[in-house]
Amino acid sequence: MKSKVISYLFSICFVLWVYNAIAQKKIGHETEEQKNKRMEWWKQDRFGMFIHWGLYALPARHEWVKSNERLTNEEYQKYFDLFNPDLFDPKKWAKEAKAAGMKYAVLTTKHHEGFCLFDSKYTNYKATNTAAGRDLVKEFVDAFRAEGIKVGFYYSLLDWHHPDYTVDYYHPLRPSNDADTAAFNRLNANRHMAVYRDYIYHQITELLTKYGKIDVLWLDFSFPNKGGHGHGKDKNDWGSVSLLKQIRKLQPSIIVNNRLDLNEYEDGGDFATPEQVKTSALAKFKGKTWETCQTFSGSWGYYRDEHTWKTNRQLLDLLITSVSNGGNLILNVGPTARGEFDYRANKALDSIGYWMHANSKAIYGCTFAPDGFKAPDSTKLTYNATTKRLYLHLYDYPSDGLLKLPGYKNKIKYAQFLHDNSELKYVEDGNDIILKLPVQKPLYEIPVVELVL
Numbered sequence: 098m099k100s101k102v103i104s105y106l107f108s109i110c111f112v113l114w115v116y117n118a119i120a121q122k123k124i125g126h127e128t129e130e131q132k133n134k135r136m137e138w139w140k141q142d143r144f145g146m147f148i149h150w151g152l153y154a155l156p157a158r159h160e161w162v163k164s165n166e167r168l169t170n171e172e173y174q175k176y177f178d179l180f181n182p183d184l185f186d187p188k189k190w191a192k193e194a195k196a197a198g199m200k201y202a203v204l205t206t207k208h209h210e211g212f213c214l215f216d217s218k219y220t221n222y223k224a225t226n227t228a229a230g231r232d233l234v235k236e237f238v239d240a241f242r243a244e245g246i247k248v249g250f251y252y253s254l255l256d257w258h259h260p261d262y263t264v265d266y267y268h269p270l271r272p273s274n275d276a277d278t279a280a281f282n283r284l285n286a287n288r289h290m291a292v293y294r295d296y297i298y299h300q301i302t303e304l305l306t307k308y309g310k311i312d313v314l315w316l317d318f319s320f321p322n323k324g325g326h327g328h329g330k331d332k333n334d335w336g337s338v339s340l341l342k343q344i345r346k347l348q349p350s351i352i353v354n355n356r357l358d359l360n361e362y363e364d365g366g367d368f369a370t371p372e373q374v375k376t377s378a379l380a381k382f383k384g385k386t387w388e389t390c391q392t393f394s395g396s397w398g399y400y401r402d403e404h405t406w407k408t409n410r411q412l413l414d415l416l417i418t419s420v421s422n423g424g425n426l427i428l429n430v431g432p433t434a435r436g437e438f439d440y441r442a443n444k445a446l447d448s449i450g451y452w453m454h455a456n457s458k459a460i461y462g463c464t465f466a467p468d469g470f471k472a473p474d475s476t477k478l479t480y481n482a483t484t485k486r487l488y489l490h491l492y493d494y495p496s497d498g499l500l501k502l503p504g505y506k507n508k509i510k511y512a513q514f515l516h517d518n519s520e521l522k523y524v525e526d527g528n529d530i531i532l533k534l535p536v537q538k539p540l541y542e543i544p545v546v547e548l549v550l
């Protein structure tokens with residue numbers, strides 16, 4: 098009898114243990130349905146603009162220059178003293194974003210260097226105390242909202258200026274040997290993360306209470322165990338759980354990225370953030386909620402001498418491939434120290450705008466193709482489930498104008514070019530459809546065929 102009771106209790110414990118291991122923890126109480134509603138616009142809009150702008154635009158050689166070159170606060174001070182963005186005109190930025198077809202924009206309110214573009218009452222290291230003399234975040238918010246673009250804030254969890262932010266693996270003042278814990282300890286003797294943690298909490302509170310409705314919050318980033326010697330930073334350093342609770346309380350409909358190191362929680366972030374990955378790496382995110390963040394040329398801040406700019410075709414491929422795998426693209430611009438997009442950025446945005454003007458229906462509200470539709474050779478597919486239109490993005494235009502749609506027989510009702518709604522005839526061939534395109538390729542880098550299902 099006794100042994101039966103013991104084995105019974107043992108089974109209960111085992112079931113509870115398995116349940117605990119499987120069930121993910123939650124921070125809030127939002128239902129699946131509420132979450133879907135909250136994420137609706139974001140999944141619909143698909144294409145956003147990232148803006149990385151700060152003091153690092155002056156050295157113009159990477160937004161990590163302070164860490165890369167191990168600059169002290171004193172050495173970095175000249176960029177603060179000389180910051181004078183006389184051409185800053187966010188209305189122009191917003192118009193450029195809109196013309197490129199971008200529906201939301203996320204600005205660095207503070208990057209790792211610690212400089213705040215907003216008028217925070219918790220620091221003097223801010224735009225209001227430079228020649229700019231005003232709250233640049235406020236102007237960004239007003240300008241983008243006026244163009245109907247949703248606004249988001251990027252906020253760096255790292256801070257290489259704050260006196261209480263402890264020296265870690267990435268800090269400009271880090272010891273030359275990652276394993277030299279004693280040296281880290283010496284440097285951190287008078288630094289108190291708890292004070293810095295409060296600073297984050299207060300600044301996030303300012304950002305989410307002083308600028309009206311904020312659509313996206315992009316927090317960057319956690320690096321637990323980085324280097325393997327305990328000099329990384331994680332959710333405990335940031336106070337991530339209470340921070341996220343505060344964010345949700347202040348802005349219940351805001352969408353938050355996943356870099357708070359809260360992956361163990363089901364609701365620890367709203368979307369995954371594959372950074373600067375190749376298009377071939379995006380397929381594995383299919384079915385998840387995600388946004389890939391990408392640059393024009395490699396760095397995020399303005400980098401004068403970087404000459405690895407992506408072509409129009411590569412940028413379009415990023416956008417199309419993101420949507421064809423059910424995700425978003427946020428494409429970054431790094432304005433110059435004078436506060437404007439440089440000619441290379443403008444040219445890239447204009448070319449995207451030219452394509453989007455004609456083909457945005459294959460992007461907005463779209464996702465991956467339903468099962469049973471295989472992408473014909475040299476094409477990628479996107480699909481709008483509401484209008485039941487399937488889009489073929491023609492990467493290599495067939496020289497004879499004939500395109501085989503494998504297994505598409507009885508699946509389509511009509512075909513046309515998307516850019517001008519001109520009919521495309523087709524014939525059946527066994528189970529396939531042969532689409533007859535004009536021999537002359539339309540004047541779009543990647544023309545799009547719209548199929549009515």
Ligand code: GLC
Nearest residue numbers: 149160161317318372390397
């Ligand atoms: C990285 C970099 C950073 C950039 C960000 C954008 O984590 O630290 O410079 O802001 O990614 O995704």
